Amino acid sequence: MITIAVANQKGGVGKTTTAINIATALAAIGWKVLLVDLDPQGNASTGIGISAPDRTASSYDVLLDQVPIADCVHATKIPGLDLIPATVDLSGAEVELVGEEDRAHRLRNALAAHKGHDIVMIDCPPSLGLLTLNALGAANTLLVPLQCEFFALEGLSQLLQTVERVQQRFNPDLSILGVALTMFDRRNRLTDLVSDDVRSCLGNLVFETVIPRNVRLSEAPSHGLPALVYDHNCPGSRAYMALARELITRLPAMRKAA
Template identity: 70%
Template sequence: MIVIAVANQKGGVGKTTSAINLATAFAASGWRTLLIDLDPQGNASSGLGLASASRGASSYDLLVDEVPLSECIATTKISNLQIVPATVDLSGAEVELVSVPGRVERLRTSLASVQEYDICFVDCPPSLGLLTLNALTAADRLLVPLQCEFFALEGLSQLMQTVEQVKERFNPSLRIVGIALTMVDRRNRLSEQVSDDVRDVLGDLVFSAVIPRNVRLAEAPSHGLPALIYDHHCAGSIAYMTLARELISRLPSLRKAA
């Protein structure tokens, strides 16, 4: 199974939207897909139609109480896609785990024996705390959504440093699979300038596909659906399908190994 952490310590960059829609695109392509919601806000869970009251065992139980992964998985309305939901309890997980031995390896341990999925996306909180470290320690690859704004590169160097530290201490195989430019407004010259600057700095690490600002992307979570289901033909959905195809092209050796 391939594990991809979707992370950026800056909030509001389209991280959860990317995790939901990429997971949906992979599931629609026949990949047996698992999405793990590690954000205490639980937006990935609600974005897939799981009401707070209906969530049973969650990612909190998985990490803190070491409840088996199979007992934390919930079904979604989408074929081939299941989720480990998050609840508000997760907000206290970092405090509860701080003195626990092997605290950054809890997620990796839980995923170690899983055979029934082809790929797992982990939606991380907007921070570089213990929850994100668990995701990076468990992941084969990191996907970074980067908002196309003036301060797009602010904080990215810190994330890169964290990745290097995780590689040295916990997960030598971790690599960045790509940077996805999000919230691009082609009517705004600043968006194009920032996009060009990011590509100049990061080169081929940046995906060719870009995610535009799109009303239907913003509306979809309120209906408990990914944009790919809510409006398959909108510009945002088409962009995420293009991004998913590009991501798949960067994973062939990993999929063979999986």
């Protein structure tokens, strides 16, 4: 089982959209995928069609009550894709966990005892707090969505520093699967400049596929569907399918390592 954390401490970069649609694409090729919503806002849960009243067991229960993951899994409308939803209770998890000795390893311990899925994708909150540390501590690898704007570059450097600290203290096997450029607008000169800067700094770590700004990507969550299901022919969906194909080519080495 390979665990991929989708993280960026800056909000609004397309992190949840990326997690939902990559998870859907992987499920579409026959893999059994578990999406873990670790964001108290619960956007991944809403975007995959699990309403708040239906979230009877959640990632909060996994972290705080140490409920087995299998007891918190919800089936979704997407064949092969399961979800552990998030509830508002998760917003207090960092405070409640602060006194626990294993506070940074709760998710890793839970996943170590879980079987039944090929891929686990963790949608992290837009911060570098204890929830994200749990995700990075549990993950084999990290997928970083990066919005093509100047401030995103500053956030990326902070995230890379955090990854180094996590590798040193919690998870020496954590690697970076890649950086995905999102909200790409070729009409905007700044987009090209940011893209060039990121590629010059990180080289092949940056995926060739870029995710364009696309209205259909924004509409899909309101229908409780991934964009790949809502409109699989829109530019955003085609881009995510291409990104998933590119991501899969990087996974065999990860599968062997896992």
